[in-house]
Amino acid sequence: MIREAAAPDSPRAVSAAKSGGALAAVARFFSIENRYLPPLFITLILLVGQVSFGVLESFTRTLLAIGTAVLFELVLARLVYRKWPVLASAYITGISVGILIRSPEYWPYALTAAIAITSKYVIRWRGRHLWNPSNFAISAMLLLAPEYIATLSIQWGNTIWPMLVVWVLGAFITWRVKRFHITATYVVSFVALAGVRTLITGHPFLAEVAPITGPMYQLYIFFMITDPKTTVKSKRGQMLVAFLVAVAELGFRLAQNVDAPYFALTVVGPIALAIDIWRSSRKPAQVKVANA
Amino acid sequence: MRIALVVLFAGLLATPLVIKRIAAHNKPSVPESGVLSRYGFQFQEVSKAAGIDFHHTAPHLDSKLQHIMPQVASMGAAVSIVDFDKDGWPDIYVTNSGEGSRNALYRNQHDGTFRDVAAEVGLADMNAPGTGVSMGAVWGDYDNDGFEDVLIYKWGKPELYHNDGGKHFTRVTEEAGLPAWVNANTAVWFDYDGDGKLDLFIGGYYPEDVDLWHLKNTKMMPESFEYAQNGGRKYLFHNLGGGRFEEVSEKMGISSRHWTLAAVAADLRGTGYPDLFVANDYGVSELYLNEGGKRFREAGRETGIGYAPKSGMSASVGDVFNDGRFGVYVSNISEEGILVQGNNLWMPKAGSTAADPHYENLANSMGVEMGGWSFGVQFGDLNNDGYEDLYVTNGNVSLDRNRSYWYDYSKVAGGNKAIISDAANWPPLEGRSLAGYQQKRVYLNDGSGQFKEVAQLVGVTDVYDGRSLVLVDLWNRGVLDAVVANQNGPLLVYKNTVSPDNHWIEFALEGTASNRSAIGAQVRVFWNGQQQVQEVSGGSGFCAQNDRALHFGLGKAMAVDRVEIRWPSGKTQTLAAPEVNQRHRIMEP
Numbered sequence: 001m002i003r004e005a006a007a008p009d010s011p012r013a014v015s016a017a018k019s020g021g022a023l024a025a026v027a028r029f030f031s032i033e034n035r036y037l038p039p040l041f042i043t044l045i046l047l048v049g050q051v052s053f054g055v056l057e058s059f060t061r062t063l064l065a066i067g068t069a070v071l072f073e074l075v076l077a078r079l080v081y082r083k084w085p086v087l088a089s090a091y092i093t094g095i096s097v098g099i100l101i102r103s104p105e106y107w108p109y110a111l112t113a114a115i116a117i118t119s120k121y122v123i124r125w126r127g128r129h130l131w132n133p134s135n136f137a138i139s140a141m142l143l144l145a146p147e148y149i150a151t152l153s154i155q156w157g158n159t160i161w162p163m164l165v166v167w168v169l170g171a172f173i174t175w176r177v178k179r180f181h182i183t184a185t186y187v188v189s190f191v192a193l194a195g196v197r198t199l200i201t202g203h204p205f206l207a208e209v210a211p212i213t214g215p216m217y218q219l220y221i222f223f224m225i226t227d228p229k230t231t232v233k234s235k236r237g238q239m240l241v242a243f244l245v246a247v248a249e250l251g252f253r254l255a256q257n258v259d260a261p262y263f264a265l266t267v268v269g270p271i272a273l274a275i276d277i278w279r280s281s282r283k284p285a286q287v288k289v290a291n292a
Numbered sequence: 293m294r295i296a297l298v299v300l301f302a303g304l305l306a307t308p309l310v311i312k313r314i315a316a317h318n319k320p321s322v323p324e325s326g327v328l329s330r331y332g333f334q335f336q337e338v339s340k341a342a343g344i345d346f347h348h349t350a351p352h353l354d355s356k357l358q359h360i361m362p363q364v365a366s367m368g369a370a371v372s373i374v375d376f377d378k379d380g381w382p383d384i385y386v387t388n389s390g391e392g393s394r395n396a397l398y399r400n401q402h403d404g405t406f407r408d409v410a411a412e413v414g415l416a417d418m419n420a421p422g423t424g425v426s427m428g429a430v431w432g433d434y435d436n437d438g439f440e441d442v443l444i445y446k447w448g449k450p451e452l453y454h455n456d457g458g459k460h461f462t463r464v465t466e467e468a469g470l471p472a473w474v475n476a477n478t479a480v481w482f483d484y485d486g487d488g489k490l491d492l493f494i495g496g497y498y499p500e501d502v503d504l505w506h507l508k509n510t511k512m513m514p515e516s517f518e519y520a521q522n523g524g525r526k527y528l529f530h531n532l533g534g535g536r537f538e539e540v541s542e543k544m545g546i547s548s549r550h551w552t553l554a555a556v557a558a559d560l561r562g563t564g565y566p567d568l569f570v571a572n573d574y575g576v577s578e579l580y581l582n583e584g585g586k587r588f589r590e591a592g593r594e595t596g597i598g599y600a601p602k603s604g605m606s607a608s609v610g611d612v613f614n615d616g617r618f619g620v621y622v623s624n625i626s627e628e629g630i631l632v633q634g635n636n637l638w639m640p641k642a643g644s645t646a647a648d649p650h651y652e653n654l655a656n657s658m659g660v661e662m663g664g665w666s667f668g669v670q671f672g673d674l675n676n677d678g679y680e681d682l683y684v685t686n687g688n689v690s691l692d693r694n695r696s697y698w699y700d701y702s703k704v705a706g707g708n709k710a711i712i713s714d715a716a717n718w719p720p721l722e723g724r725s726l727a728g729y730q731q732k733r734v735y736l737n738d739g740s741g742q743f744k745e746v747a748q749l750v751g752v753t754d755v756y757d758g759r760s761l762v763l764v765d766l767w768n769r770g771v772l773d774a775v776v777a778n779q780n781g782p783l784l785v786y787k788n789t790v791s792p793d794n795h796w797i798e799f800a801l802e803g804t805a806s807n808r809s810a811i812g813a814q815v816r817v818f819w820n821g822q823q824q825v826q827e828v829s830g831g832s833g834f835c836a837q838n839d840r841a842l843h844f845g846l847g848k849a850m851a852v853d854r855v856e857i858r859w860p861s862g863k864t865q866t867l868a869a870p871e872v873n874q875r876h877r878i879m880e881p
Contacts, residue, residue, distance in 0.1 A: 102632050160709065203719040213707050
């Protein structure tokens, strides 16, 4: 995958190839196209998490989610747009579903992935889909089938090191794909609002901060809230939306909702995007009026 | 195309509702023909009529834990079965856990009632302040004098009492060489080396240097919800004879620090030596394979049972398919929409051998997965149809019905080690329930690999916080009754009424070359072209021990072909067509 994605004639890749060895490999890795970095990173999280700590319900269930997402993407893209799609996005959706939901049954994995991909083709406004697919599907399943699924709520083992590795690598990759400001805004907002929750509930601050130290949040902050297709265009707007998601989450958490982050993004994300699309659509008209 | 897409999307969203509707349709309902004729048995709670009026009280630990006291002090209600006076009728021992509270020993009066004689025989006053409080008791004749002795394990000092001819018990803890303090939630008697003397395993939960009444600090909680290895140590006491034991866990290969809540010993592989299955809270289960009585080898990962970490609460073995092989059922935690661990039913995989055992979790496909906050579990043929059924207790902390602690619990449970391991970081419970008022599960084995949940239909309707559970033929009627110890609740006695069309056979064994309790003896009954194996156990489930007498349902069969007994000494014995509807008392030849 790395070889396929590498730009072989880029100066950095050539220089790396010449120097050879481990350094070259590292350089080659960092020279790959941005769009392949998130899938690579999430695969790394999956493999490290499973091999080290067995975070998955099972490999087969996760593969089922990935397979379903890819299959639905292929079929729907062919039927609707009559073209072969780039599957990176479907892969991330499938793997996110495969990691984030927990169920003893197989069907919720396939169904959640199917709902996620189909939502991209159905819930659209002015050519864009409004919800992050995996976020929408997981929220829908939590509402429709709470007897059968729960979300990931465990840790990376019992030490801080795996968490730090994922955070550092995740921060670097989101920086490479120019989304780090979203992640950073959300994290800072979450921690600040954890303080607000402490003031309101009287519970220990560390208890309020605790959730963000888990792997679920690592996927959430690096993949879900940064999804390019479902975030607003301007950098400041993206940071504002990240803050508003954290504020909405505060509300859900004060209502003692275990799945607060999913529902917060489900509520805030599409509203923000709809406003952004609407504002963008008005701009050319305003320019025309001004020219006239 | 657009319309087709919308229809597809709507169909996908509607799928969970359709599945729920189908599941509801398939749920058993009260049959017109009556419960007894449909399911073959029915329970009735009869504790009062049986003269049993026992109410468990929880301990009150260090005030530093006051904000989460009901959660940390949520164990200690335990029940075990013993015929302590050798009158041929099972008696019931029940532990209490409030400081200064008294344990009870209910002697069977042979007339349907019981009388508490714990104080008379010296087994009542086990929870004196400063000594810790009882968590459970296991019975075994460690000195082979013909009377069952008892180990009472505690969050505190474990105590061994010698049975003096069924009349009185004498404390022999110091002579035996037991440790000063263990925060234990499980113990089993078993003869791991086949020398004819019962050895003892004790599993620690909190570390043994933690005195829960005098905490040095609040950093005594598990370091992780699913990967904790800062729990209590494990002890393996080798019986030296003469009432003395040697602690050999390290030497024998048992050195885990998981938070152990249950253990069960059984010869899972047919080697002639008992393996040890250990269910751990906050982590993976462990399987210690017995290598010829010389050493144990932990093989959780390689056998498949020690991979996905859950909250193991209880472990019990049963021959689910009537194929002469044991499966192991482990209870865990499941809460709708929050935590879906599911219980495990570990069955030997096709091709699994004694040298290379492999297990797969069939709980889902066999319909015994979703319990609740499950504790005690036991296998037993409840309707005498020839297949072992499964009884599962549920419920953790029942306080305010309308307010739940789940949100706050899940918040800190997902946190890093530095957060979760300090009780000071845990939000206060404030009178809220955590998985409280839960219904129980009684799974009926249909013999074809499927279980049907019928608890409410057959009379198991209580919603107490169930902990320890035993199945026992209390009144020698040829049926399995159930006795349930509830945390902060009453001891319940479910008397079983079984359809008279089904037959049964029971075996009460006594070892001679083997340990006299016959713990570890396997009885294999052959009838109608099938076989079922059971093993005399020195402790199973959650803080529980069933009767040492083994009960087999036979369905409509009026006879059995033969019965094979394999004694712990290695001797085998065959009984040709023993009479059914009888309890057979068998002495090791």
